[in-house]
Each structure stands twice: as C-alpha cells, then as structure tokens.
Amino acid sequence: MKYVLPALAAIVTATAVFAHNGVTDPVVLARMEAMKRIGGNVKVIGDMAKGEAAFDADAVQTALNAIQAEAAEIPAYFEQQVLVEGSEALPAIWQNWDDFVAKAGDLEVAAGSLSVSSADDLGAALQQVGGACAGCHKTYRE
Ligand code: HEC
Structure with missing residues (x-):
C-alpha cells in the first residue's frame, strides 16, 4: 500500500495549487473539474488508508459509487477535441479514442x-482505482 499512496497524493493534489493552470476554456475547465471531483473521492478513501480519517465503510462505498458514475461520464467530457495552453490533455486522446474510452471503462469497472x-x-x-487512473494518465495526460 505504501508505494501506492505517494502516487495518489500526487494525482489528487497536483492541480489544486495551480487553479487549472489559468485555463478559461469552458470545455477544458469542465473536464478538469470532473477530474477534480474524481480526485476528491479518491482522497476520501486515501485519507482513511493513511489513518487521517476514521474508517467508514458507507463513506467508502459512496466515494466508489461516485467514482464509478464519474468514470462513465469521462468520454462525454472529452468528446470535443479542445487543446489549449494549460491543459494537460494529449492529442493522443482523439487519435486513439476507442482506447481512451476503454480506459475510462476500466476505472468504471474497478470502482464498481x-x-x-x-x-x-x-x-x-x-x-485498483489508482491503477486505473494511472493507466489513462500515463498515455493521455502530460
Ligand atoms: C480515461 C482517462 C482518464 C482516467 C481513467 C482518469 N483520468 Fe484524470 N485526467 C485525464 C486527462 C486527459 C487529464 C488532463 C485534462 C486536461 O488538462 O485537459 C486528467 C486530469 C486529471 C486531474 C487534473 C485536473 C485539473 O484540475 O487540471 C486530476 C486531479 C485527475 N485527472 C485525477 C484523476 C483520478 C484521481 C483518476 C482515477 C480515480 C483519474 N483522474 C482517472 C484522463 C483520465
């Protein structure tokens, strides 16, 4: 577990500091916000794993349900190819669209x-969940 947590912490906190890198495009902002919500739900589980929050099975299940539902929405958020400065999305998303959608599906299945x-x-x-995040980020996010 120990080796998973630093990576997850990086995923969850990476952008909070940068306020979406100054992006103003609404399509890009919407997908960044969606990712942030997913990250927030992972953090709920991560905080318990680190002992920073008390274990709460219902809260974990709620977070997993939210991640599952949000994962199902990922393709819709990325459907329009918008690449702007400050976005970390790679053009490969739209060159390998079916694979990108499959990787969103991997997260949906993992969380579910x-x-x-x-x-x-x-x-x-x-x-499991972090592996599915990384599985997509390593190919499709800068
Ligand atoms: C199917 C692909 C895919 C999956 C699965 C995925 N992401 Fe992402 N994520 C992206 C892409 C692409 C970006 C870059 C978006 C941009 O900058 O335009 C991103 C960006 C982010 C960001 C930065 C958002 C911002 O404000 O700039 C966070 C945080 C994030 N993801 C967390 C997660 C977590 C946590 C998971 C797993 C629970 C996850 N993502 C699963 C593709 C994915």
Missing part, C-alpha cells in the same frame, strides 16, 4: 467491482 468491509481492504481498493 470493489467491496470494502474493513480498513484492511483500503490499500487494495486504492491500488
């Missing part, structure tokens, strides 16, 4: 298939 009944399950859950 997990069941977390004790704090001991959190590490594995984060690994």
Whole structure:
C-alpha cells in the first residue's frame, strides 16, 4: 500500500495549487473539474488508508459509487477535441479514442467491482482505482 499512496497524493493534489493552470476554456475547465471531483473521492478513501480519517465503510462505498458514475461520464467530457495552453490533455486522446474510452471503462469497472468491509481492504481498493487512473494518465495526460 505504501508505494501506492505517494502516487495518489500526487494525482489528487497536483492541480489544486495551480487553479487549472489559468485555463478559461469552458470545455477544458469542465473536464478538469470532473477530474477534480474524481480526485476528491479518491482522497476520501486515501485519507482513511493513511489513518487521517476514521474508517467508514458507507463513506467508502459512496466515494466508489461516485467514482464509478464519474468514470462513465469521462468520454462525454472529452468528446470535443479542445487543446489549449494549460491543459494537460494529449492529442493522443482523439487519435486513439476507442482506447481512451476503454480506459475510462476500466476505472468504471474497478470502482464498481470493489467491496470494502474493513480498513484492511483500503490499500487494495486504492491500488485498483489508482491503477486505473494511472493507466489513462500515463498515455493521455502530460
Ligand atoms: C480515461 C482517462 C482518464 C482516467 C481513467 C482518469 N483520468 Fe484524470 N485526467 C485525464 C486527462 C486527459 C487529464 C488532463 C485534462 C486536461 O488538462 O485537459 C486528467 C486530469 C486529471 C486531474 C487534473 C485536473 C485539473 O484540475 O487540471 C486530476 C486531479 C485527475 N485527472 C485525477 C484523476 C483520478 C484521481 C483518476 C482515477 C480515480 C483519474 N483522474 C482517472 C484522463 C483520465
């Protein structure tokens, strides 16, 4: 679990500081906001895994449900090819659209298939979810 957490922390906090890199395009902002919401839900689980929040199975399930639902929306947020300065989206998204959609599906399936009944399950859950984030980011995000 330990090796997963730094990567997740980076995913979740990377952009908070930069306020979306000064982007003003509404299409790009909407997809960034969607990603931020996903990150916020991962953080709910991550905080429990790190012991910074008490284990709460219902809250974990709510976060997983939200990630699952948000993952299903990812293709819609990226449907329009908009590339502006400050965006970290790579043109490869639209060159390999079916694969991009499949990677959103991987996250949807990962979040939807997990069941977390004790704090001991959190590490594995984060690994599954975080793996699906990374699976897309490493190819399609700068
Ligand atoms: C199917 C692909 C895909 C998946 C799956 C995915 N992301 Fe992203 N994510 C992107 C892309 C592309 C960007 C860059 C968007 C841009 O800058 O225009 C991004 C950007 C982000 C950002 C930065 C948003 C901002 O404000 O600039 C965060 C945070 C983020 N993702 C978190 C996550 C987390 C956490 C997960 C997994 C639970 C995840 N993402 C899963 C494709 C994905």
